[in-house]
Amino acid sequence: MLVNTKAIVISALKYGEADLIVKAYTLESGLKTYMLRGVLKSRKGKFKASQFQLLTQLEIIASHKDKGTLEYLKEAKVIHTYASLHTNVVKSSLVMFLAEMLKNSIQEEESNPALYAFLEHSFEKMDEMESVANFHLFFLLKLTAYLGFQPDDSEMDQPYFNLLEGTFENVKTNNYCVEGANLEILRRIMTSDIEEVQHLKLNQTSRKNFLNMLLLYYELHIEGFRKPKSLSVLNEIFN
Structure with a gap:
């Protein structure tokens, strides 16, 4: 089936000498994995490796067999150019970490427009x-709402939060x-909201413990x- 969809790059793994295996979260079909042949060596090919930097937002045309195997990418173009995510050292470290978190957390090969919109806006x-x-x-923390285990906020004044149940409780x-x-x-x-969180004063230890x-x-x-695996890099950056 030929699909035209927006997609966000979650991972890009070198395969052999010249190929890339790209995992992307797509608006129309959820998580998909594509094999790009010769992209790392061919200068005249229709794809450039730079298009598949982590968290890049693309519009793609792809052939989806929907059998859990590698899919075929026919066209791809960048639809949002970031100003600092891939050039600022701190942000690029966060990009690496968050992309890996998404790779380890999202498993569904099905459309979830609300999750896609959240990712798009967040980045x-x-x-x-x-x-x-x-x-x-x-x-x-906000991502948990789209993954199905958002903390229950109905009893937030209780003295404990139960990680196993996702609820605030009055006893341990x-x-x-x-x-x-x-x-x-x-x-x-x-x-x-995100504006207020920017100004939340946390020291290195508090931030690390909460993470x-x-x-x-x-x-x-x-x-x-x-x-x-990129957690160690992130900790070094914030040290």
Whole structure:
């Protein structure tokens, strides 16, 4: 089936000497993987490797067999050029981390327009922002709503948050109940918009501890979830 759709690049893996295996989240068909032959060596081919930088927004025409195998990409063009995501050192490190998080979290090969719109808007906003130190915390927390395990905000005044159940509770019921600083940050981010989160004052330790808590939350709710290898790079950048 021939599909014309918007797509966001999630990963691009070199295969052999000249090929790329590109994983993209598409508006029409969810997660798809494409084999691009000779793209790394051919100067006259219809694709350029630069088109497939992480989180790049594309419009593509592709042939989808929808059998869970590698698909065939016929055309691709960049439809939104970022000003700073791939040139700013801090932002490019975040791009690497967030792309890997998406690769490890999104599994469905089906359309989810709301998720696509969230990703599209988030990365354009990140490109515009001056301070992105808290962006990934906000993004990962908001992403849970589209993945099916958004924290229940109906009892936010309770003294514990149960990572296993995704609920605020008045007593500690298991070893996955958090309190203290992480609980306060969770409340703040849940009730803030992206503009307010930019100005949230967190030190290096608080930011790292909260991110580790979020990663555990993902691990508890996504079968087979793996912590991103780029986490160490991100920690170095924010050090």
